[in-house]
Amino acid sequence: MTQAFFVTGTDTEVGKTFVSCTLMQALGQAGKSVIGYKPIAAGAELSHHGLINDDALLLQHNGSVELPYEAVNPIVFAPPIAPHIAAAKAQQSINMSVVEQGYQHLLGKGCDTLLVEGAGGWRLPLGNGQYLSDWVAQAQLPVIMVVGMKLGCLNHALLTEQSIASAGLKLVGWVANSPGVEQDFLADNIAYLTQAIDAPFLGQIPAMAGAQGEFDDIMAAAKQASSQLDITPLLSI
Template structure:
């Protein structure tokens, strides 16, 4: 089983879009794929009053295997704020051990790919002592970094890559994602700088207008597919 944890340089870098494209690409290659969004803040209530997150629903739509929503996104908060703050305001306490147990339960289904999408960037607190990045460490997942192309992304990307490697994980690659409608100045020069400085291969450059299908085709991930 291949385990991939998708993180981003920050919120709105495009983690979900790239995660869905990865699931689509692996599924098209005949792989059994499951995508999880263990923690999601910024959910809306459906007609039954249950909290649902649009990112988790997108992953659920593109994974090849069928899972109930509660397994795809077991920890859901209505407020679109940092997860540890959302938990505090909801009177809940989220622990790394609980998330690990939930992911281990899904592992029993033995998919070819277990993709886990983080929340925000790499160092997102779960509580006063634990970070969500600890989930990737515990699962020993390979990491794909989604770089939202905007001013400041070079520093964010390099610091994130350093932290991932310092945590003892393999940075399998990174994706340059044009998450904003406004193209950043000197786009190609910035991508060239990122390519030279990030110690992992660039898996693709995804334009803002790309559909999930188009984004999947732009990802060079054949080496990651078993």
């Protein structure tokens, strides 16, 4: 039976994709087959295959099973803006039945683990009063939180944890990620969050040049960073 997790962040640009790829590498090294799912993405380039989002492409290439791009990322918009605004500008709506169908399709692949990566932060609006977090609650997915270790991270982390709990979901772990230059008093902030967050601390990923680089650099950095994570709490769920 496939164990699915939802990977969220305390904000946009906190390294959700890099941490997701790092988790996929760590799970693979632990003998687990794993695939990634980026149901909704905004910010894409047009290729001869259609619109391609770099984050979804990274999830696709870190998976244990070869999947077509559209299976990993069924809903994608070109402009790097909030998806509900991108959808409105394209005179479209975000169909959550597409998200659910894609999710069920990947569950049917029979892998050990499915990582579903959100877009933006936890309460991502989708238009028409919908939020991606509502679908996560409906699917009852355990949540992994990526905390971007930058100014404001304590407030953002605690508010996100509170909102996840209010949705009736279990936070099964969190990762401290430095998406750029490491912040001042990093160890103090991690120490505070470790005692304040009611979930296992899966580890700290330091600022890595490769994590901000080209595709191959990010792939290599994710493999290297996998040694920084303790995924034991995820293996026992």
